Amino acid sequence: MTGIAFVGTGFVADYYMTTLANHPQLRLVGVFDRDAARLDAFSRYWKVPSYASLEEALADPAVSIVVNLTTPESHYTVNRAALSAGRHVYCEKPLAMTVEEASELADLAKARGLVLAGAPANGLSDAQALCARLLSEGAIGTPRLVYAEMEDGPVFKANWRAWRSRSGAAWPGVHEFEVGCTLEHAGYATSWLVSLFGPVAEVSAVSALTFPDKGPGTETLALGPDFSVGCLAFRSGVTARVTCGLAAPRDRSLTIIGDAGMIVVRDLWDNRSPIHVEAFGTRRPLIHRGLDWLEWKLGRKLPLRIYPGARARYPKAEALVTLPAFPSQIDFVRGIAAQAEAIERGEAPFFSGATARHLTEVVLALNSGWRNYRPLDL
Template sequence: MKIAIVGTGFVADYYMTTLGNHPGLALAGVWDRDEARLQAFRAFHGVCAYPDLEALLGDPAVGIVVNLTTPESHYEISRRALAAGKHVYCEKPLAMSFEQAQELTLLARQAGLTLAAAPANGLSDAHDLVVQALRDERIGTPRLVYAAMEDGPVFRDKWASWRSRSGALWPGLHEFEVGCTLEHAGYALSWLVSLFGPVESVTAFAALTFPDKGPGTEALAMAPDFSVGCLQFRSGLVARLSSGLAAPKDRSLQVFGDRGSITVRDLWDNRSAVHLEQVEAPRPLLGRVLNRVEARLGAALLWKPAPGRRLKYPAGARPSLPAFPSQIDFARGIAAQVAAIAEGREPVFSGELALHITELALALNGARELPQPYRMRSSF
């Protein structure tokens, strides 16, 4: 199936890096409202560029429009693409309000089209490994989850000089305005809801903790740079998710069950280290030794290995991935959408599921204005 990309900014190069992993995807062309950025992208990747959005949407060869624009443009671009009869794959979030996101899912359903959403890390090899461990009941019934999307103090780094492979600048100022929760919480939420089902309610807190993010940010209307939420799932499971731009980098997920725990080191790594600890199993030697060292010192060590033993991945081809820290197969979500369309079924992260993830991210980001606990309006 042929796809067309709208938006050739920083994240678009991640999609181009991983497009070759999926021979079933063919890129018809790209468009961006920034002509200089569009031409730089076109020249670097050797792809065709459309003269305008109307030409892209009017191309009968295009089956899926990949919406990689800024979050506040997601609704309008996706709405126009659906109206033109195109399936849509949209970067997160679907829209900046629940009502707009809900409208998009309804438009897609009425038109017999699919509206799928990023992130694709919920389709990773690491996710598959955790799914299998849970299906095998290796930790019993899951009861509690800790998840983190802490990106580190990027505002103290040289972010103004960061560029993608084709030369697009990292949109730091815009990310500070939109907020780390809307930008990053979806990477954890895609795992949580696909593993444990719909969320019933969210009790959240959000705040702007570092209003001074350096030169050039003085006049910005900044979104919260920290949020934490406790998610009550319909299954009874409880999860805590934190997102921020100040604490040390941490993109881990820990699942605690009746008979043990599963620890995923990095949700941004397609083949992240995954450790399984079982209550009845003997503890690894290194962990036992370090516990004795702590007891003898009378102090906690700064570093300890993940609890349990590392799970092995099945043998298989390694996909081409972006460099650290974004080692995600970004195009895998589009490929999964194409496969679902061919088979006449709903793609995994689409429709009501995509709406549910969007509502969760909006609820976490807007915690200061919403009643607590927030009762979810969507389900899947």
């Protein structure tokens, strides 16, 4: 059994606790947060031990992996401290706020023989595995073009100040608006893309703060971009467009177009999202042809979204998996479990080291709107 410790007990930590039960090979030794009230509420709700300081958590010999769930601006400092203390690290996205810091962390982990891995874990989902299998089987021929959507809807117009996690932590809306939706969400798309198509050779992006008024209390804050769109050129020859935003209707779909067909993943936040496959040149299902005929007859588009092709079938699940409620139906702890298993085998998990740094670099390029940016060699 692998001992882990959480550093940070805010909103996202409850997602990790919800899915920890899926991985009995992991044992939560203790938790720490610099906010004493939040730490107390979390440890009482989940009935887990707490540490009096970060130093105490890092010195605990029962801890093998430190799980960094702090705010993005604190990721580098906590990651470096944990690695320096001889602990493996699993970090929420991004690894750091600059490419230089992310590279330093990856180098430090390598030099010390430690594993530095990064979220998000949706890149290890059942949906990703099914999509990868379809591609390897040639279901759509050679993939050429990808559209990845990471739109969360106009959350700043919702009653987000009332949102609470299971242990009572408030959703950090103001902080998310300051950091920007791309740093918070682009990783959910790029983790899939890099796992399916390999490293990114070039990024060309545009980002902007399109809605500077996020409501009372945000007027004087320095807010981050709430929109970005980037074109990723992969070394494998695939071209992808990634869009992140906080205004357009919720859409977390992925469309992969090959020379023989297309695959559509409805929701990258769903562990077993419906996946549709359409081979070009085949007869379309009756319902699709009927709706097309009806739209031509009426002379207008109907308010329906019909996914092309037929739904792909998942293999039978080996066991029931506990997931957070919609929309965050991700096994958040699966990445930590994969890291622990790889360490046990003396291997490096996929989303670790240089790959974790590469993903951080791509997301930073998207968030900052870098043009014609070439990531470091991977």
